Amino acid sequence: MVLVFRTANLVKFPFKKTFSAETKLFENNFVQFMCFSTQLIQWYRQNKRNLPWRETTDPYRIWLSEIILQQTRVEQGLPYFLKYVQTYPNLSDFAKANEDEILKYWQGLGYYSRARNMLNTAKQIIKFHNGKFPENYAALIQLKGIGPYTAAAIASFAFNEKVAVVDGNVFRVLSRFLGIYEPINNSAARKLFTKAALELMNKKNPAEFNQAIMEFGATLCKPAKPDCSNCPISSACFAFSKNKIAELPVKIVKPIKRIRYFNYLHLNDSGNTFFKKRESKDIWQGLYEFPLIETPKTINQDELLEHPDFKKLVQKAKIKITNWHSAKKHILSHQIIYARFWQIEMVKGNLKQDKAIIKISEERLAEYPVPRILDIYLKNNNLV
DNA sequence: GTCCCGGTAC
DNA sequence: GTACCGGGAC
Structure with missing residues (x-):
């Protein structure tokens, strides 16, 4: 027509x-x-x-x-x-x-x-x-x-x-x-x-x-x-x-900012620490990071110690939280991550056996690909 | 299952 | 600018 x-x-x-x-x-x-x-x-x-x-x-x-x-x-x-x-x-x-x-x-x-x-x-x-x-x-x-x-x-x-x-x-x-x-x-x-x-x-x-x-x-x-x-x-x-x-029409895409709370366990086992490779269908696939406990909101020390994932990981080992940091904000295109690093001393015993968790000397941390937020943390602590 | 759509109040 | 809600397309 x-x-x-x-x-x-x-x-x-x-x-x-x-x-x-x-x-x-x-x-x-x-x-x-x-x-x-x-x-x-x-x-x-x-x-x-x-x-x-x-x-x-x-x-x-x-x-x-x-x-x-x-x-x-x-x-x-x-x-x-x-x-x-x-x-x-x-x-x-x-x-x-x-x-x-x-x-x-x-x-x-x-x-x-x-x-x-x-x-x-x-x-x-x-x-x-x-x-x-x-x-x-x-x-x-x-x-x-x-x-x-x-x-x-x-x-x-x-x-x-x-x-x-x-x-x-x-x-x-x-x-x-x-x-x-x-x-x-x-x-x-x-x-x-x-x-x-x-x-x-x-x-x-x-x-x-x-x-x-x-x-x-x-x-x-x-x-x-x-x-x-x-x-x-x-x-x-x-x-x-x-x-x-x-x-048309043009619409500004405002990415939905999913808010997540990451608790990274920076364990110290006489000069060694632990890394885990991210495998799941999520951000940072293939990169390494400290053992992670993700929570729906920010948690304190007691809540961490009581967290089932934490207990499962530590089991009977004797540990001591030596230091922790205020949460660092990390913004991705579609997520906001609040990451808190917990420094934990392994006093006695071992973590749960887990093939995915590797024990590495702190000297060799630089060899592993890590997310930006972890890299910053490691640099701030003179670990890389 | 995930993504997209949409008026108003605050 | 964000919360409020359910349904339809894919």
Whole structure:
């Protein structure tokens, strides 16, 4: 399907923000994206799912649906919506409910603060707004549980206010279509995308435009495997034309920092110490380190002595903790390791027989490959 | 099993 | 910036 753009509908690329160099080129070639709104709405009318909250302009029901749909897929949220509407047909019914009741119906949906906030907000509206739902974005966003997205959704769907919804779908659709490389999990992104969405919006029908762009993102311009072959605007789409669909939207990857506590046993057995090669599917595979006891949190001397792994290792040998160090922080791309080195004197007896643990002279420590954090420790203690 | 997705409150 | 949650894709 070829998209025919009418010159009369063109507007200038409305953003000062510099996009990628490619976007600039794209801008020259495809200023035609102005039929975006028309095309999208046309697509929406032909492809929309029939959903109960689309049959109403009752702000209460729209609010209910929008809160339920936060962080939630339509298919999962739908039965909850029906249950709530049936049980509480209007706001005052809802406001009279108690929290247990509301939460019971919410059970399984997750993010339970949404339900608690809803009850709170319902009561607020009864008390401070004479039971009448606030009718504009500014008033809506004051309410608990209603942020920028939900305020825009209610304001446009129920009252046709000219405000753009910016949810995950909108980020995706616009970043792909316009070639916006601003990372969507940056604080600057919302402003930029809100501006973009507002520029593209059909101001005569904000409600339908907002519905359309989100439905489009949810069912066609999906995060993975978007259905570009059936897309009515692919010919004007930056990502499609430049084969950049997979890289948009841009998201800053924030590695999850797993926090771990390592207790390294620097044993001294008359000039010898012990090393163990790391074999498991974990960090530092193949490197050597002191016998390690990993704990879920930081531990003190008594806790170390009582630790089952420690007891298993030492068994009946007589030992003495001669020194310990405060935990050293070691940051990897995806983990934070707090490593504490315990210096322990073997007074009498031997460690548990363990083929993996090798006994080595402290003079020869330098011959073994060790993780950075161990290397630093050994250097600090003049051992390498 | 692991990874990815997603609005708001604080 | 991080906690809150469950589901779907792989």
